[in-house]
Amino acid sequence: MIKLVAFLGNYGKEYEGTRHNVAWTFASQLPFYEKLSWNQKFKGDYAVVDTPVLAQWFADTGMYAKKDGSVARIPDGAPEKIYFLKPLTYMNLSGESIGELARFYKINPDEILVVHDELELPLGTVSLKWSGGLGGHNGLRSTKAVLGTADFWRLRFGLTKPVDKDIAAYVLSRFSGDEQIMLSQAFSQTNEMFAKLLLTEDASRILQGWSKRKCIA
Secondary structure: OOOEEEEOOOOOHHHOOEHHHHHHHHHHHOOOHHHOOOEEEOOEEEEEEEHHHHHHHHHHHOOOOOOOOOOOOOOOOOOOEEEEEEEOOOHHHHHHHHHHHHHHOOOOHHHEEEEEEEOOOOOOEEEEEEOOOOOOOHHHHHHHHHHOOOOOEEEEEEOOOOOOOOHHHHHOOEOOHHHHHHHHHHHHHHHHHHHHHHOOOOOHHHHHHHOOEEOOO
């Protein structure tokens, strides 16, 4: 099961709302986000929530619950706590923050979900992925280097790779108004899956429907 969710991004006002920070934008719109109590440690901002409390938040906010609206079942063997992390190392050194927290709390790589932007996917497409290549993403490259393996989960938000723009400038630019609407649609459709992912015994069960899902009309 997932024990640590790491949202990759760059720290600082100048990076707020940029394409490269789409994971932080996703985190900030989660219906339970304001309930999280953030602390600065492990070269990042981190929050920890008891799993039963998180499940209750999912039900209270309508993210994920039983048909009658009650709290979804917590699987046997579920972790007592789930950690959320926003590395403050800047994107290229994200692994340093992830590695420090994972080592301290004895979290294995296959219990980590990294949320990040993905140039190779169209805007509005969301993909859950296990292990595999890094797609030239420096945050993933750093994470693999520190963990010593690429065997961790990824939740990828597509950006659409430009054909006639400088990539570095593009990922540090902000979304247009129309793009923000598309992004909002993608986020709203992803929230329930995200909640289910944190309460499932086997994350691979969700892969089939979310390996590459178009989340816009």
